[in-house]
Amino acid sequence: MRNYSAIVARCRILFRLFLGFSALFCQPAFAHAQQSSSNEELLVLPGEIGRSGGRLVVSLRGEPKTLNPLIAADARSREVIGVMQADLVHINRATQLTEPALAKSWKISPDGLTYTLVLRKGLKFSDGQPMDADDVLFSYHVYLDENTHAPQRDLLIVGGKPIVVRKVDARTVVFQMAKPYGAGERLFDGLAILPRHLLEQPFQEGKLAQIGSLSAAANQWAGLGPFRLREYVAGQRLVLERNPYYWKSDSAGNRLPYLDELVFLFVPNADAQVLKFESSETDMISQLGAENFSVLSRQQNGYTVADAGPGLEYNFLFFNLNDLGEKASADLQRKQKWFREVKFRQAVSAAADREAIVRLVYQGRGAAIWGLVTPGNKRWGDANLAHPARSLDRARALLKEAGFSWTTGPNGESTLQDSGGKPVEFSILTSSSNADRAKMAAILQDDLQQLGMRVQVVPLEFRSLLDRVTQTKEYDACVMGIASYDADPNSDINVWLSGGGTHLWNPSQTHPATPWEAEIDRLIEDQMSARTFDQRKKLYDRAQEILADYQPVIFLASPDILAGAKNSVGNFHPAVLEPYVLWNVEQLYLKNGRENAAR
Amino acid sequence: MSRRRKAGNWLLVLGVLHGIVICAGFFAPYNPVEQDRKNPYLPPMRLHFMDSRKHLHLRPFVYPFQLRTGTFDQYVEDTAHPRSLKFLIAGDRYRMLGFLPARLHLFGTDSERVYLLGTDAFGRDQLSRILFGGQVSLLAGLLGAGFTLLIGWCIGAVAGYFGGWRDDVLMRVAELFLALPWLYLLFAIRAFLPLTVNPLQAFFLIVAVIAAVGWARSARLVRGIVLGAKERDFVRAARGFGASNLYLLRRHILPETSSVLLTQAAILIPQYVLAEMTLSFLGLGVPEPVPSWGNLLSNLQQYSVLVSYWWMYLPALIMVPFFLGYLGLASALQERPGAYKMERRSLGSLA
Numbered sequence: 011m012r013n014y015s016a017i018v019a020r021c022r023i024l025f026r027l028f029l030g031f032s033a034l035f036c037q038p039a040f041a042h043a044q045q046s047s048s049n050e051e052l053l054v055l056p057g058e059i060g061r062s063g064g065r066l067v068v069s070l071r072g073e074p075k076t077l078n079p080l081i082a083a084d085a086r087s088r089e090v091i092g093v094m095q096a097d098l099v100h101i102n103r104a105t106q107l108t109e110p111a112l113a114k115s116w117k118i119s120p121d122g123l124t125y126t127l128v129l130r131k132g133l134k135f136s137d138g139q140p141m142d143a144d145d146v147l148f149s150y151h152v153y154l155d156e157n158t159h160a161p162q163r164d165l166l167i168v169g170g171k172p173i174v175v176r177k178v179d180a181r182t183v184v185f186q187m188a189k190p191y192g193a194g195e196r197l198f199d200g201l202a203i204l205p206r207h208l209l210e211q212p213f214q215e216g217k218l219a220q221i222g223s224l225s226a227a228a229n230q231w232a233g234l235g236p237f238r239l240r241e242y243v244a245g246q247r248l249v250l251e252r253n254p255y256y257w258k259s260d261s262a263g264n265r266l267p268y269l270d271e272l273v274f275l276f277v278p279n280a281d282a283q284v285l286k287f288e289s290s291e292t293d294m295i296s297q298l299g300a301e302n303f304s305v306l307s308r309q310q311n312g313y314t315v316a317d318a319g320p321g322l323e324y325n326f327l328f329f330n331l332n333d334l335g336e337k338a339s340a341d342l343q344r345k346q347k348w349f350r351e352v353k354f355r356q357a358v359s360a361a362a363d364r365e366a367i368v369r370l371v372y373q374g375r376g377a378a379i380w381g382l383v384t385p386g387n388k389r390w391g392d393a394n395l396a397h398p399a400r401s402l403d404r405a406r407a408l409l410k411e412a413g414f415s416w417t418t419g420p421n422g423e424s425t426l427q428d429s430g431g432k433p434v435e436f437s438i439l440t441s442s443s444n445a446d447r448a449k450m451a452a453i454l455q456d457d458l459q460q461l462g463m464r465v466q467v468v469p470l471e472f473r474s475l476l477d478r479v480t481q482t483k484e485y486d487a488c489v490m491g492i493a494s495y496d497a498d499p500n501s502d503i504n505v506w507l508s509g510g511g512t513h514l515w516n517p518s519q520t521h522p523a524t525p526w527e528a529e530i531d532r533l534i535e536d537q538m539s540a541r542t543f544d545q546r547k548k549l550y551d552r553a554q555e556i557l558a559d560y561q562p563v564i565f566l567a568s569p570d571i572l573a574g575a576k577n578s579v580g581n582f583h584p585a586v587l588e589p590y591v592l593w594n595v596e597q598l599y600l601k602n603g604r605e606n607a608a609r
Numbered sequence: 610m611s612r613r614r615k616a617g618n619w620l621l622v623l624g625v626l627h628g629i630v631i632c633a634g635f636f637a638p639y640n641p642v643e644q645d646r647k648n649p650y651l652p653p654m655r656l657h658f659m660d661s662r663k664h665l666h667l668r669p670f671v672y673p674f675q676l677r678t679g680t681f682d683q684y685v686e687d688t689a690h691p692r693s694l695k696f697l698i699a700g701d702r703y704r705m706l707g708f709l710p711a712r713l714h715l716f717g718t719d720s721e722r723v724y725l726l727g728t729d730a731f732g733r734d735q736l737s738r739i740l741f742g743g744q745v746s747l748l749a750g751l752l753g754a755g756f757t758l759l760i761g762w763c764i765g766a767v768a769g770y771f772g773g774w775r776d777d778v779l780m781r782v783a784e785l786f787l788a789l790p791w792l793y794l795l796f797a798i799r800a801f802l803p804l805t806v807n808p809l810q811a812f813f814l815i816v817a818v819i820a821a822v823g824w825a826r827s828a829r830l831v832r833g834i835v836l837g838a839k840e841r842d843f844v845r846a847a848r849g850f851g852a853s854n855l856y857l858l859r860r861h862i863l864p865e866t867s868s869v870l871l872t873q874a875a876i877l878i879p880q881y882v883l884a885e886m887t888l889s890f891l892g893l894g895v896p897e898p899v900p901s902w903g904n905l906l907s908n909l910q911q912y913s914v915l916v917s918y919w920w921m922y923l924p925a926l927i928m929v930p931f932f933l934g935y936l937g938l939a940s941a942l943q944e945r946p947g948a949y950k951m952e953r954r955s956l957g958s959l960a
Contacts, residue, residue: 373682
């Protein structure tokens with residue numbers, strides 16, 4: 011049985027450790043404190059007390075497609091929605107643990123099947139309308155409705171059956187599951203509570219997907235997040251204003267958020283974002299590349315840059331292991347024979363110079379990885395996972411065992427050939443817009459050249475790359491990266507399961523193609539319903555070990571999360587989980603009002 | 610005579626420059642694709658003759674760089690361990706002119722490597738890459754210009770000499786090509802071609818693409834000269850004596866076009882080198898790790914490289930003497946009296 015106050019206590023300790031707060035911490039615990047003056051139960055956040063007012067400008071990689079969380083699939087939309095909506099239980103991006111949000115407390119029944127959540131008193135949407143259990147019921151009803159096609163629906167099918175939501179009273183909701191859910195209350199993170207008073211009618215008319223567009227959302231939508239929409243200028247910016255009904259306060263009793271306005275500028279290019287930040291057009295920058303980070307840290311005028319440590323992004327190489335039958339060209343079939351050979355993949359992994367990738371691509375601001383769980387994930391890494399150093403000798407021995415041999419060409423270069431005497435040649439796709447991955451591919455190309463493999467790097471526009479990998483499946487190998495949105499294994503479920511869409515080497519299988527994929531499927535499904543962390547961890551470790559043995563994916567490196575903010579921005583503490591700098595947006599404040607007014 | 614000497618001087622300059630690029634294996638100290646992963650973005654090492662104690666050395670030497678602690682791309686000179694340069698030293702294997710196996714290099718060091726123009730993101734020697742990159746870019750320019758002139762010459766001769774509907778058809782097609790924006794045409798053509806091509810295929814694709822796009826202008830020039838030449842008295846006389854079309858073209862008409870072709874070549878080659886660089890700069894040229902001047906410059910697309918590593922601009926500077934040489938040659942050729950007259954006449958017939 012999960013003891014909620016123990017979690018809070020742990021939250022607090024980790025919070026302190028991570029953020030390095032000092033004296034300001036002798037405040038009451040944030041979950042239990044209440045404001046006595048009203049009938050509202052505000053969530054009191056610890057930490058530095060800021061000053062109210064001002065406008066913070068950040069850049070966004072492009073225009074968000076929608077503000078409707080039911081149809082948002084792109085990262086930019088999710089980033090904006092993240093500051094406009096709120097969930098029942100929230101994962102603290104710094105501690106990676108859950109903490110109360112709209113629900114002030116929750117209880118899990120001993121069999122792990124029933125979750126009872128109690129909502130805060132006096133919650134209001136950003137349009138001033140009260141929020142209660144009916145809104146929660148409505149929201150989950152919408153998420154689970156098949157006609158809505160919400161991407162969140164899959165999360166709410168536990169043990170093959172949709173979660174059943176019941177109302178006990180105006181502030182108590184019960185969630186009933188068919189099977190225990192391993193990640194527990196993390197399930198509720200990111201599931202925004204929708205305003206029933208605004209959406210019930212469009213939902214019944216089946217028009218829910220049409221509302222929430224950027225130009226119309228201001229009067230069609232209300233949220234529970236710290237900000238609400240003020241203005242949208244197509245192609246330029248999105249201006250959000252403070253939600254006066256927000257349900258959090260600082261330890262001095264000031265209602266959050268501090269900022270009056272939050273502006274997203276649409277800046278599609280990473281270099282342009284750096285220039286805007288340098289010229290003070292934006293106040294914060296995140297997702298910095300290592301090279302731009304060192305440019306900024308060398309100049310450092312009026313701003314601070316911070317390295318939050320390794321994130322959850324993993325970059326990897328994978329081969330085309332799809333069973334294409336007769337559709338595959340003879341050429342690809344011949345190559346797939348090598349790719350299906352475990353020792354071939356192990357040899358490629360042994361030859362990959364991960365240290366060089368970290369040094370040359372990330373300038374040392376990253377970590378070499380041998381599995382999907384990055385060092386940024388504090389709880390789920392498998393300590394027993396081997397981290398073999400690069401060894402060309404081992405790679406050569408493995409290739410020899412698999413029946414490969416070498417011939418010496420006229421120029422003295424050796425060429426690897428398969429048992430049929432054909433030279434080993436293949437191409438690696440990379441995204442042309444990602445300089446980091448292109449560099450990784452160039453390093454791998456050189457590494458594999460030393461084994462006698464002739465590798466070509468083909469940069470492709472990202473969408474056509476994705477099309478080749480998931481639709482037409484006409485490729486040899488590909489370098490890609492995925493950033494998990496949460497530290498819990500369940501966020502990578504589609505990578506692990508053989509039926510998953512991001513099981514990239516052979517996606518969306520109806521039956522597991524290999525015995526070890528079947529074994530991973532079983533382990534991952536078991537850990538999903540295991541009750542304790544230790545049980546889950548054991549199963550998950552085993553899955554990680556199998557993946558490392560069979561190397562369908564050759565994991566390479568994970569970059570640090572690098573961010574920067576002007577010195578005038580208070581409470582700037584980048585986290586390794588998305589949203590990296592805006593996770594504590596309600597606590598961000600501007601230290602100096604004057605400089606801000608001038609802009 | 611001085612004009613001829615001028616052209617000769619420019620030819621000599623170009624000859625020396627091309628000689629260096631052709632013999633890149635000898636002048637470059639290292640293999641251009643070899644990565645020295647411990648030394649990314651190393652600044653150029655300066656040649657010294659005087660050491661820190663003011664002693665003069667006959668043999669030039671360099672001070673190696675060491676990473677400043679706590680940084681990943683900041684280097685300081687290590688004056689305690691000078692590295693002296695050796696000349697005519699055996700090093701990496703290469704093939705002189707593409708076939709003669711050789712190991713001799715103009716300079717090098719015994720143990721540690723020396724980078725006179727710095728290194729790139731993978732620790733590859735920038736000097737070697739510029740020299741070997743020149744082979745790709747210049748050859749693409751030369752071959753592209755050669756093909757263009759050949760196509761233009763044939764089409765121009767046919768259109769000008771035979772006239773009539775052939776002239777109309779060919780010249781309308783030429784106008785179509787002239788009106789097309791060449792860069793976008795290059796993009797379009799490149800987009801149709803297969804993605805996975807090895808460097809050699811990619812190279813010939815570029816040459817073919819460049820040549821196919823640029824023939825129209827030279828075809829029109831040649832046509833103009835042929836039009837004028839076929840009406841001249843000695844051509845009419847020869848025809849009167851019963852000379853065949855082929856004989857007339859070969860003996861009397863096409864030689865008239867030679868000086869225009871030469872001038873055109875001198876103008877087209879640098880233009881086509883630039884076209885190759887544009888394609889490679891945009892990632893449509895020869896693939897990594899093979900160097901070409903465009904590939905080398907494409908590093909500058911990153912803001913961080915642009916503001917941090919000035920030696921990455923050097924490939925842009927290296928074009929200057931080459932382009933100057935070609936344009937000097939072109940203007941020297943144009944100044945020749947025969948060429949001048951020819952030019953005026955051809956212009957007249959064009960108008």
